Amino acid sequence: MIIENVSKKIEGNLVLENITLELKPGEITALIGRNGVGKTTLFSLIAGLYLADEGRVLMDGADLRKNPALKKHIFFLQDNMNYFNPYSVKSVVKIYKNVYATFDEAFFDSLMERFELPKNVKVLTFSKGRKALFFMILAFALDVRYLLLDEPMEGLDVIVKKQLLQFILETVVERHTSVLIASHRLDELEMVADRVVVLKGTKIELDYYLETLRDTALKIQVAFKTKRVPPFVKQESQLLSRDGRIFTLLITSQADEFVNKLKAEEPILYQEMAITIEDIFRVRLADDKVDYYEI
Ligand SMILES: Nc1ncnc2c1ncn2[C@@H]1O[C@H](COP(=O)(O)OP(=O)(O)OP(=O)(O)O)[C@@H](O)[C@H]1O
Known part of the structure; x- marks a missing residue:
């Protein structure tokens, strides 16, 4: 149809x-x-x-x-x-x-x-x-x-x-x-x-x-050595949530390239996670965007 x-x-x-x-x-x-x-x-x-x-x-x-x-x-x-x-x-x-x-x-x-x-x-x-x-x-x-x-x-x-x-x-x-x-x-x-x-x-x-989506996109939990979030992270990923210094990110395109850049930053936490429909819903439809405010 x-x-x-x-x-x-x-x-x-x-x-x-x-x-x-x-x-x-x-x-x-x-x-x-x-x-x-x-x-x-x-x-x-x-x-x-x-x-x-x-x-x-x-x-x-x-x-x-x-x-x-x-x-x-x-x-x-x-x-x-x-x-x-x-x-x-x-x-x-x-x-x-x-x-x-x-x-x-x-x-x-x-x-x-x-x-x-x-x-x-x-x-x-x-x-x-x-x-x-x-x-x-x-x-x-x-x-x-x-x-x-x-x-x-x-x-x-x-x-x-x-x-x-x-x-x-x-x-x-x-x-x-x-x-x-x-x-x-x-x-x-x-x-x-x-x-x-x-x-x-x-x-x-x-x-x-x-x-x-599961093949091309990536959900990552990451924490950096310093409080500073690298600018490319803000530009190339979508922030799903943050818990103190732990950021949960969604990357929907060129994930491999993003991961290489991320690993070059030597994060203190790097964890890949399963993407859910709710992640997509929150990123694309929620009014209350999560802020990257740096602590
Ligand atoms: N009979 C109607 N008279 C006036 N407005 C209507 C009528 N039916 C739907 N609408 C309007 O059309 C829009 C779409 O409604 P619809 O019921 O299709 O939404 P929905 O996505 O199914 O919502 P929900 O998730 O709440 O069930 C709404 O703004 C609704 O107020």
Whole structure:
């Protein structure tokens, strides 16, 4: 699927501007950004709930607006599915079976069993976490090509969450589903995402594969012999945090060259660390930049 130069205004305010993004089969893309940046709006545009002011959403080259039947390949799991509260689990299944020919009931049943959810109840009897789990099971059982998940794991306890994340990974590999998932829990996204798309302002600020990032970028903890921070460090790295004289730095380009220069300074501490999505989020999106003030 290609989201091509999509722009959207809501009540006169530009929310998304020239968004271009490709969603590929078997890939989990994490959509991150501050509150109100437009994540849900982007989901709604892809799912066809909103019409774009400009741009197109293409599936296998066909414009979704001109071919509404293609929407059967997409499911948008909204962050609030409360309108299903009065329905029984069986009724919800019936509704979705009618809409989605791909619905895999045997898979649904096996998942309800695996996650120990009863089927002979109304949706409103589920706790918040169990309701979230139920809709995730439903979403994956639809067996659509594109799953849009907006904050899908709110309220799940850590044990279920871990099982569910594992299940998402397995299913995406087995069924080649393309998943776009928004969450403010960056640590959870870290466990499943292949790729991260960062929205900032009205645009895509960053779009990168975690594997590429891990290969090309570097996170280092360093402390220098003197209080002076070499000027190249300030220019060529981003400061993630500082603890006294220990600086945690992120270097996103020409890391080898940077490390050579850093080692030439003979630092008293040099430690390479694992990069997290949260590091990227903090460097690119946080308002409160960490200061290099020299002690
Ligand atoms: N129906 C609406 N009427 C007016 N403004 C809206 C409407 N829907 C969204 N907006 C505005 O559009 C912008 C984007 O909202 P959106 O819900 O897409 O953000 P989000 O990134 O999903 O936020 P969050 O992380 O808080 O869920 C916000 O400024 C929001 O106030």
